[in-house]
Amino acid sequence: MRVDLGRGLALPNPVGLASGTAGYGFELRNLIDLDRLGALFTKGTTRLSRSGNAPPRVAETSGGGLLNSIGLQNPGVEWVATQYAPRFAEWRVPVVVNVAGENEADYVHCVRRLEGVAGVAGIELNISCPNIAHGMDFGRDAGAAARLVEAVRAVTVRHVMVKLSPNVTDIAAVARAVQDSGADSVSAVNTYVGMKIHRRSGRPVLPDGTGGLSGPAIQPLALAAVAAVRAAVTIPVVGVGGIVDAASANDFLLVGAQAVQVGTATFVDPNTALHVLQGITALRGAHTVSG
Numbered sequence: 428m429r430v431d432l433g434r435g436l437a438l439p440n441p442v443g444l445a446s447g448t449a450g451y452g453f454e455l456r457n458l459i460d461l462d463r464l465g466a467l468f469t470k471g472t473t474r475l476s477r478s479g480n481a482p483p484r485v486a487e488t489s490g491g492g493l494l495n496s497i498g499l500q501n502p503g504v505e506w507v508a509t510q511y512a513p514r515f516a517e518w519r520v521p522v523v524v525n526v527a528g529e530n531e532a533d534y535v536h537c538v539r540r541l542e543g544v545a546g547v548a549g550i551e552l553n554i555s556c557p558n559i560a561h562g563m564d565f566g567r568d569a570g571a572a573a574r575l576v577e578a579v580r581a582v583t584v585r586h587v588m589v590k591l592s593p594n595v596t597d598i599a600a601v602a603r604a605v606q607d608s609g610a611d612s613v614s615a616v617n618t619y620v621g622m623k624i625h626r627r628s629g630r631p632v633l634p635d636g637t638g639g640l641s642g643p644a645i646q647p648l649a650l651a652a653v654a655a656v657r658a659a660v661t662i663p664v665v666g667v668g669g670i671v672d673a674a675s676a677n678d679f680l681l682v683g684a685q686a687v688q689v690g691t692a693t694f695v696d697p698n699t700a701l702h703v704l705q706g707i708t709a710l711r712g713a714h715t716v717s718g
């Protein structure tokens with residue numbers, strides 16, 4: 428079940444927890460056996476700590492969707508490097524730190540700060556956050572994304588996975604651009620920009636109007652995006668978006684993803700990723716037996 432994503436990032440199995448839906452793992456560790464999973468992708472981590480957006484920050488939608496506008500609440504990279512990483516180093520599950528920023532210098536600062544820090548298995552560059560100012564600037568522009576990856580590549584020998592935005596005309600073009608500038612893998616997709624109207628007030632439920640849509644509502648969209656990315660690049664692709672069980676996870680593997688991340692479904696049942704892993708293990712066993 429081991430998945431070698433290259434440049435030092437090998438996952439014990441293909442099922443991870445998606446960024447922002449498992450925090451830094453500390454709370455979830457009390458509920459599930461995190462060490463059985465393939466990877467934990469942390470909450471987006473920024474140069475300075477952020478308290479996030481004003482509430483309400485989440486709203487359920489039809490189709491099993493979840494809209495969120497968290498605004499990258501996190502303790503900042505210094506805290507993650509000095510307080511959290513030593514604890515990650517004691518875990519079996521590889522911890523990939525998801526890094527976000529408003530400009531190139533922010534990203535470079537975070538990645539440089541994490542360089543050589545024990546407990547950090549790799550970097551996931553979030554160029555696709557719809558809930559902060561300039562959060563999607565890099566992900567929407569293939570040239571800007573490429574320059575960012577080049578700048579980050581220059582300060583790390585670690586595995587750099589780039590988290591792609593689906594809120595673009597041509598996700599394949601961005602995937603190709605980041606591959607050509609040194610990304611080791613890509614994860615797809617982040618959330619889709621969405622809106623929910625409060626039926627009584629007639630106004631958006633989320634204070635900023637829009638938020639990021641996730642959950643089963645986006646699974647077919649995410650699958651199409653991953654298939655398009657797979658066709659465009661040769662580096663590993665990690666599929667994420669609307670996975671709720673082994674069958675929906677397997678769809679991503681069938682279109683060519685090397686691994687998957689489980690996000691919103693963890694809020695419904697913290698054991699979802701473990702169930703997905705169990706199901707995929709069984710499916711692989713069945714295929715092996717049947718030849």
Ligand SMILES: Cc1cc2nc3c(=O)[nH]c(=O)nc-3n(C[C@H](O)[C@H](O)[C@H](O)COP(=O)(O)O)c2cc1C
Pocket residue numbers: 445446447448469470471472493495497499525553556590616617618640641642643645667668669670688689690691692
């Ligand atoms: C509450 C919430 C917070 C999120 N925070 C982040 C984040 O900090 N960085 C990031 O790259 N993606 C973030 N995401 C996006 C998820 O990692 C994932 O790409 C997306 O939700 C689609 O997967 P899902 O449908 O399985 O949730 C967040 C998603 C949710 C629901």
